[in-house]
Amino acid sequence: MRDYVVEHLGDPDAVLIVDDTGFLKEGVRSAGGQQPYSGTAGRTENSPIGVFLAYAGGRGRTLIDRHLYLPTSWADDRERCRAAGVEDTVGFGTKVVKVVMAKATVRRAIADRIPFRWVTADAAYGFSNGLRAELERADVFHIMATTRHDTVVTRWASTTPSTTCFPGCPGRSGNAVPAATAATAPTAPARPAGRSRSQRSSRSVDRRKGDPADRASRRWCNDAQMRENHELNELIDVEDPAWPFLLQELSGTDVPVEALPGDPAAGRAALLQLQVSARSNLGGIVLNCGGLLVDGGWLRIFGSPGGGGLPGLAEVNAMPWAFDPAWRPGAGLVVAHDVLGGVFALNGGDPREAGRPGAPGEILYFAPDALRWEALGAGHSAWLSWILSGGLKEFYAGMRWDGWHGEVSVLDGRQGLSFFPPLWSAEARQDLSATSRRPVPMAELLGLSRDSCLRFDGTDPGFLGVV
Template structure:
């Protein structure tokens, strides 16, 4: 096991680069304050250094809120917000366990609709994409999609405005105002459901309400199995 000092005392940390990307971002980004003691435990369990963008997010932030909270990227537990940390979302052990691995991969972000971004692990059975690549669980198809990029490239894509095209079919008139009212532990339930023909024909005609994010993830799993799409596996715990 590498000690925390070995993980954070590096010559070329990623945080300055990330700060520059955030300052130049074309989307609103809120960098939440961090609780360093939790970040240290998370880094030790992952055994990654702050040379990586993932390590930088964990060590330096309590998470990132993009597009007024549409997307929540997990870091350490936020000090002044209700956004959980990466360790909680992925069920990390309370103490360092050298043999522990996240189930199939590491959930790194949720969007307000219950979509899930994850970093594929070596045992990502049933998911598309290669180990070490990002995948997305889409609430409008109840399936995982391969993004074919790594975590650092994914973050750069987010900050450069990739969300606008990616979510073009899932945003309704006035979505930003509705999202601004949602807390970091909630999401928006859309009825008829996003995977239905009715919602995909006219998203503006749907009804929407705030619900706990855990409820949205549970519904995705339930309907995936009921509709024969299959069990999506681990979607994060909140």
């Protein structure tokens, strides 16, 4: 197929188009089939979803690559997968996994020397800092849709609001600037001569297909807004508690994970304040564990620790010392930090009011290299399963350097790494290994991120955790 495209449709000015779409199928055996609303059919229909790479040039257009997006209804039923020819290595696909699939298709096109000039995608992919950075490093021209509140980072300028880069783009209200306008607009004011590969149109984020938050996460954010308080024994004495199953998952993963010993009293207090049951992974970790150190401490998932090394979920989220039925987590619940100063948070009940993307109960990531919140398309349990299946390797692609294990291993649970030049700078994006790094208190790292957000576009990212 690739040889045919090059011979018959090859065009040095062609465009690679990344998008996901549903394709109608009959019966229940078609791999990945489920029944969400299908834009293809205009109704609820049996419609597997795939991530596709299209090739469009002056001599014609065709599809040249694809990946199947596997929903949980299939990923949790391995016998059904095997019967449909889906290998055991294919797991549940979150929004993050879709971006990984998109990266893989473009990499193959480059490796196979298929002639093209541009790569383009809608906001579901344009909002991914990792994808844009990879295209930038590969010196590939690209037009990616994103939100009107986004910042543009190029090799010539550090971080610039999209409303400054594209003068025709409105601020916080109004219609989005057309893609054709954005394609010819400068990517940064007063930059050196040359042309940026990071030309992105400003558009609203497409509505997500399906519900990205799992049941436990939705229940938590609903209860956090308007809840009937439960006694502690109701939260602990449940059928099918999550912790034994989570221990099995931890023992079966190839990802380095250390489960820290917990403080039972602190765990019970935090569970009561959160009002989540031990049936959820969130409740299971808080009740039974001091936290999880993933990849040697690169990622710290908070629990209820017995020592002072890693802060607990209660401390990070400034929970009251004694149970307070009036306490609410605000915009969201911070569930993990990484050594870069990145923050994983569980969305609250009204993300729009809080100025955050995503759905209620969805996991967000505050990206220190982009200085913004990004919705990951999964609730807490699906996010945790994705981590244990090795998802961090692709998630942090381009953000790790030779020798990072050694630098991370000497940090304590309240420290992160400060970079100079900063992660969001053009210099760091071009060559991360050339930056200087030093351990600093995590509180300092989070404060620097907030100050940078306020300095660049006047936007406060909100609560990032207390450490």
